[in-house]
Amino acid sequence: MSLHDSRLIEELAKRHAALKAVVENIAKQEGPRGKDGKDGAPGKSIRGEAGEPGPKGDMGPMPDHKWTGTKLxxxxxxxxxxxxxDLKGDKGDAGGLVVVRGGGSSTGIGDLLPGNPNxxxxAIVVQQGSQLVSLGWSAFVQSVITAADMTSELSRRADFVGDTILYRGEAAPGADENAAVWKIKRVEFVVVPDGKTDILEKFASGTADFVNAWSDRAALEYL
Structure with missing residues (x-):
């Protein structure tokens, strides 16, 4: 091998070593950030399955109410x-009413004698089914009150004293009438000078709580 060839090989070896060092140095450096990959499939929900329904809670207290004339x-x-x-509703059209007389004839409402507003x-004439019937005034008032209170599942009692006083009691179903677990109210129907009827409501012992006995209703103080 000639001297020229030896020097050429030596020079190539040096350049090869230098190139290798450069490549190794580049390999150690951090490359450019790659693009984000595709999103993975959705995982299972972190919420578990719905549990069994819980037991039915106790019935809440009935909301208080008051009457102003026929308005509840x-x-x-x-x-x-x-x-x-206003539970009285709009005035309806005049209808026919059968009034039994000695001769068996009939007449309309317009032929009746005018009533005394004082x-x-x-009684009051109402339609039940397809016929007109006479319903006692106390029974009519009680039916209106009962219909207005049917939003609550309570055991109820009602006791009329004449035609002007009504005792009303409410308690949980199955409550003993002698137990102090009743809410009792006294309702008075008072005819005022203008001929209208005012309704006054007072609670036994002055409270709307279920703390009185229904059997004691007549002896309790109402405030």
Whole structure:
């Protein structure tokens, strides 16, 4: 091998070593950031399956209510009174009424004698099914009150004293009438000078709580 060839080989070896060092140095450096990969498949929800329904809770207290004439108002949970609803309704069209007389003839409502607005009605004519019947005034008032209170599942008692006083009691179903677990109210129907009837409501012992015995209703103080 000639001297020229030896020097050429030596020079190539040096350049090869230098190139190798450069490549190794580049390999150690951090490359450019790659693109984000595709999102993976959605995993299972972190929420578990719905559990079994819990037991039925105790019945809450019945909302307080008050009457203003024929208008009924219920108290909201925040203590405010709701909108008054007139249970009397709009005046209907005049209908026919059969009145039994000695001769067996009939007449219309317009032929009846005018009533006295200062006297509490003894009865009222209502339609049950397809016929008109006479319903006692006390029974009519009680039916209206009962219909308005059917939003709560309570055991109820009602006791009329004459035609002007009504005792009403409410308690949980199956409650003993001698047990102090009743809410009792006395309702008075008072005819005012203008001929209208005012309804006054007072609670036994001045409380709307279920703390009195129904059997003691007549002896309790109402405030």
């Amino acid at each position: 108002t219920f108290q909201k949970p925040d203590g405010k009174w709701g909108k008054a609803v 006297v509490e009605p003894a």
